[in-house]
Amino acid sequence: xxxxxxxxxxxxxxxxxxxxxEYAYMSSETKAKIEQVINELGYRPNRMAQGLKATxxxxxxxxxxxxxxPFSSLLIKGIQEECRERDVQLLxxxxxxxxxxxxxxxxxxxxxxxDGLIVNTVGNNDAWLSxxxxxxxxxxxxxxxxxxxxxxxxxxxxxxxxxxxxxxxHLVSRGFTYIVFVTRPGKGISTRTTRxxxxxxxxxxxxxxxxxxxxxSGARDLGTGIGRLLADHDGExxxxxxxxxxxxxxxxxxxxxxxRGGIGICAFADEQWAKYSGFGITCLDQNPVLMGRxxxxxxxxxxxxxxxxxxxxxxxxxxxxxxxxxxx
Numbered sequence: 001x002x003x004x005x006x007x008x009x010x011x012x013x014x015x016x017x018x019x020x021x022e023y024a025y026m027s028s029e030t031k032a033k034i035e036q037v038i039n040e041l042g043y044r045p046n047r048m049a050q051g052l053k054a055t056x057x058x059x060x061x062x063x064x065x066x067x068x069x070p071f072s073s074l075l076i077k078g079i080q081e082e083c084r085e086r087d088v089q090l091l092x093x094x095x096x097x098x099x100x101x102x103x104x105x106x107x108x109x110x111x112x113x114x115d116g117l118i119v120n121t122v123g124n125n126d127a128w129l130s131x132x133x134x135x136x137x138x139x140x141x142x143x144x145x146x147x148x149x150x151x152x153x154x155x156x157x158x159x160x161x162x163x164x165x166x167x168x169x170h171l172v173s174r175g176f177t178y179i180v181f182v183t184r185p186g187k188g189i190s191t192r193t194t195r196x197x198x199x200x201x202x203x204x205x206x207x208x209x210x211x212x213x214x215x216x217s218g219a220r221d222l223g224t225g226i227g228r229l230l231a232d233h234d235g236e237x238x239x240x241x242x243x244x245x246x247x248x249x250x251x252x253x254x255x256x257x258x259x260r261g262g263i264g265i266c267a268f269a270d271e272q273w274a275k276y277s278g279f280g281i282t283c284l285d286q287n288p289v290l291m292g293r294x295x296x297x298x299x300x301x302x303x304x305x306x307x308x309x310x311x312x313x314x315x316x317x318x319x320x321x322x323x324x325x326x327x328x
Contacts (some may be wrong), residue, residue: 001045007037059089060299061109063102065122065146067094070245071288072120072271075144079118084130088115092153099125106132115164116303118138118295121148129153140213140302143267144295145189145288147313154302155313158286159292160191163196167241167266167284172208174326176239176264179203179210180229182222182251183243186214192243195268199241202272215250216279223254230259237267241266245273264326268318291316 001019005012017026018034037043059315062079064072074246076092083090091112095103102122109117116139121129125324127147132138133152140154180198188194196212196299203210211229215222226246240263242248248267252260266282267274274283294314 002045004034004037004041004043006010006115007041008033010034024228029248036097056115056304057113058087059114060092060114060303061091061106061114062118062120063093063095063105063109064120065102066097067092070270071145071286072154074270074288075120075292075295078294079296080292081289082293082296082300086130087302088300093287095122097122099123103128110139114139116142116299118142118144118299119153120144121146123188123190126188129242140300141297142273142295142302145291149190151311151313154298154311156291156298157191157313157315159315159317160194160289161198161316163268163284163286163320164195166318166320167282168199168202168206168208170282170320170322171239171241171264171266172206173327174264174328175238175327177209178233178236178238179208180238180243181210181241181243182226182227182247183212183214187215195243219240219250219253219284222250226251226254226259230263237264237328239266242267242269245269248274248277252277254259271319271321274321275323278323282320282322282326285321286318287316 001012001015005015009029014026014030015034018031023031060083062076064076066072080101082092091109091114093109095102095105097245099122102125106117106119114176115225121143123146129148130152143153143155145157147157168179183192183196199212211226213229215225226240240251242251245267248269251265260278268286269281270288271283271285274281296314296316
């Protein structure tokens, strides 16, 4: 900053004002000269150093449950788009589905002087997150996709119950008589629990049979369970309803082309992924980019715009995309 100030012939305070967008007491000639010198010298401000002197750092942190999940990458994409529009830098940490890593991520992001946090929790970490909420020095937090109950932080999620109902209405209209909800264990993970409860309530209230197939050791274990259910319900019109893209992938790996040709398949999944999977898989598109953008806006409203009041949850609608897999 000193080199830029010397080259322009102004004080470091003037350079600092320029970098923070404070142009009220600066001539257009000075502003243009500063921009020219910054470009010539290749100067880039140190965000960390700025954060030590300023009340805000213009850094936000994100802890993602599993950055390798395609859904998660789209959440990050949405957050990043909103950050660019607000000139906010984004720091991302992967929890690798570990509560321990998630706790370490959050502490590390706080050490980096972030202004706030977006947490896509791994689940089974509610006690620690509740304790964190009570800290005097905590930063604003928005929970993304997976949320805590009772509501402790501002949150953004899909309308999971409404989505399950819309998919099941479609399957019933297509004449499916036996529907299987396929999921990994849901303890401590709000999305899986909410979807399973909605599925079971629907079966109880409508003239359609079904079951929940929980598996935990990969496609081989899942293939055994699917084979058993197909044998028990031979002659019925069956559909496998995957909880997410991970379970959808496991179903495809666990079943043969011949098996898939005789049953329906659907999932919570991104339309662009599902459309080109085999013959096209009917899906519930959650628009994760919009979810990420919405979470970032909620966080910015607290951190930078002075929003007050109790925490709230935004439930975003999903979109039913029908392809060949349920048109049998």
